[in-house]
Amino acid sequence: MNELQRTLIANGVGAPPAHVLEAVDGHLAHRRIPGAPHSIYEEVWHLAFWMELSLDWIAGKPTPYPEHASEGFPASTTPASTSEEWPRLKNRFLRGLQTAAAIAGSPEQLAQPVQCLSQGTEVSRVMPVRDQIEGIAAHNAYHLGRIILLQQLIGVWPPPSGGDTW
Structure with missing residues (x-):
């Protein structure tokens, strides 16, 4: 495991994300x-949203950049009755991390160019994966620091x- 993978899924910069979220149930998440400004649920939803956007771009899916910052957080702050269930959201986030870590373990893939769509009329950016x-x-x-x-x-x-308890 390289350091970028460790930072994504292990203890590269703190507790592994799976550990950070392991004791959070639906009630605590909301x-x-x-x-x-945000609950744990909203923070994790935000992380999953932006990670999936980046992973879409890496996969060659031209996913549009959000028009407003509010699109990067769940539309409703009401608990589970109107939002994705907490276990499903948590698993979606952790699966995305595994995908990102797999990419981080491939020097060839990391060197590939990726087109990142920009907001509004701004020119799309191209950068290495x-x-x-x-x-x-x-x-x-x-955001995991905020959750902690x-x-x-x-x-x-x-x-x-x-x-870490410090």
């Missing part, structure tokens, strides 16, 4: 914390499999 995978890793690290902070505020950190 719990609102005073002063926090590595740049998109590194972007996924950085974005995930940021929410868990700390609720009093459910560290998870059963362990995680």
Whole structure:
């Protein structure tokens, strides 16, 4: 496993994402914390959304860039009755990480160019796949840190499999 793969799915920059989410049930995922703009559910939905967008581009699917930032979070903040079920969302996110990690393990694929659609009339960007995978890793690290902070505020950190407590 190389360092980029470790950052995506293991302990490259903190607790593995699967550990971060392992003890989060549907109730906890939807719990609102005073002063926090998003629930754990919304943070994971956001991560899955943007990762899938990048993975679509890498796969050659011309998925449009969202017109508004609000499209990168779930439309409804109401719990499970109107949104994707938490276990399904969590699994979708973790499967996407496995896909990204598999790509990160292929030097040939990392070197391939990928067209990334831009917002509105901006010109699409072309970059190596590595740049998109590194972007996924950085974005995930940021939002997983937010998720850990929410868990700390609720009093459910560290998870059963362990995680840094500092």
